[in-house]
Amino acid sequence: MKERTRSIARYVIPGAIIVLVVIVTIWWFSSPSRSIARSPQQDVRSTTVSRGTMQVTVSVSGHLEPRSSVDLTFESPGEVAEVAVDVGERVSAGEPLARLDTRQLAVQVHQAEAALEMIEAQLAQAKAGPRPQEVASAEANLRAAEAQVNRAAADLAQVTRGASEAQIAAAEAQVAAAELQYRVTLIAHDRVMQQTEDSTRREQARNDLYAAEKALAAAQAQLDELLAGADAESIQAMRANLAAAQAQRDAAQAQLDLLKAGATPKQIEELEGQVAQAQASLAMAELALERATLRAPFDGIVAAIYITPGEMPPTGLPAITLLDDxxxxxxxxxxxxxxxxxxxxxxxxxxxxxxPDV
Incomplete structure (x- = not known):
């Protein structure tokens, strides 16, 4: 066991000595006094550590777009009459940019205005009642219709009774006068045919003779009718004339009565409905006329033009593009x-x- 301890100490002690030498060497070269000694002219600064805000910059790239843009279109078909702007031109809000041919639309507006004026006048007249001159006119029409009834009744009575001696005498006088005129015309005709070759005079003579023959035939037919008396067919026609005259008289009387009574509430209501309908028609015609002109909805720049004068652009497709810059x-x-x-x-x-300078 002692031998093992001596073996470990033999390796540990030299290792510790080596580590100590390395530490001393690092301290020596990193010592401030040593650095100053090596670089006597080096500037040394110091500062106080404090808490602050760090600025972080995020850089991105992209593209610019206008705040708004609009594609203007014609809502109704028609021929382009004028394009008033060019691409790149600056325009103001409400300024006209292009328009269609508005002649037919203007006529439709005038027609709608006339129709509205007429129905408004009828409504005002219905509310105001009949004017004196209108009553007088209706009364005159009634008197004329009554006179026609009297004449038709007299003609029927005469046909039924037959012709009088005075009527027959007058008819015979007309026949005699027509015969005399025919003879004179015949003599003149023969003289022209014998004495001249002028085609114009000869044609005129033939026409005069033809007219004299027709007049004589008509006078003779009237005399024969008076002498023969009226037949059943003529009497029936006279009765039909009398019935027609009586119907006209009754209608005139009804018109006068209606005029004096004035318009009923229902009639006034119907006229008011017609006025409202005419007003709506006029508004639609005016709107169509207004929409035939494209106007700038805001201040901006014309970015594109897709139409040219004389063409018929399809409805719903862009005609002009406007940018708000x-x-x-x-x-x-x-x-x-x-x-x-x-x-x-x-x-x-x-x-x-x-x-870059902006």
Whole structure:
């Protein structure tokens, strides 16, 4: 056992001596006095340790986008009449950019206005009641219808009684006058045919003779009808004329009575409904006319134009693109290692490569 102890001491003691020598050597070379001795001109500074905030910078790259942009489209079909701007041009809110041909739309607006004015006038007249001149006109129509009834009744009575001696005498006088006129015209016709070859005069003579023959035939037919008396068919026609005249008189009387009574509440309600419908039609026509012109919804820059004058652009497709350049936003993607350093609302410093001085 003593021999084993002496063997361990023989190895441990020299090892401890070596470790001690290494420690002393490190202390000697790292000693401040030794360093000063080796570098007498070296500047030595000291400071007090304190707690502070460490600034961590996260750098990302991305691209700038305008705050908003809009594609303007025509909501109704039509031919492009004018494009009032160019790409890159700055425009103000409400400024016209392009328009369609509005001639037909303007006509539709005028028609809607006229229809509204007419129905409004009818409603006002219904509420105000009949005017004196309207009553007078209706009364005149009634008197005319009554006169027509009297004439039709007189004609029927005459046909039923037969012709009087005075009527027959008058008809015979008309036949005699027509015969005399025919003879004179025939003599003139023969003279022209014998004495001239002028085609115009010869044609005129033939036309005059033809007219004289027709007049004589009509006068003779009237005389024959009076002498023969009315047949059953003529009497039936006269009765039909009298019935028609009486119907017209009754309608005129009803119109006068209705005019004097004024419009009923139901009629006024119907007219008010027609006015509302006409107003809606006018509003739709005016809206279609207004939408035929594209206007800038905000101040901005024209980014693109997809239409040209004279074409028929499809409805629903972009016609002009407008950008709002009053403000921009930066779209960037941060590394997942830096996401923990970012919080909403943090301020950031942005530099643009194209404009380094901005």
């Amino acid at each position: 009053s403000a921009f936003r930066l779209v960037a993607q941060a590394d997942e290692m830096d996401v923990g350093q970012l919080i909403p609302g943090q301020s950031a410093q942005v530099t643009v490569e194209a404009f």
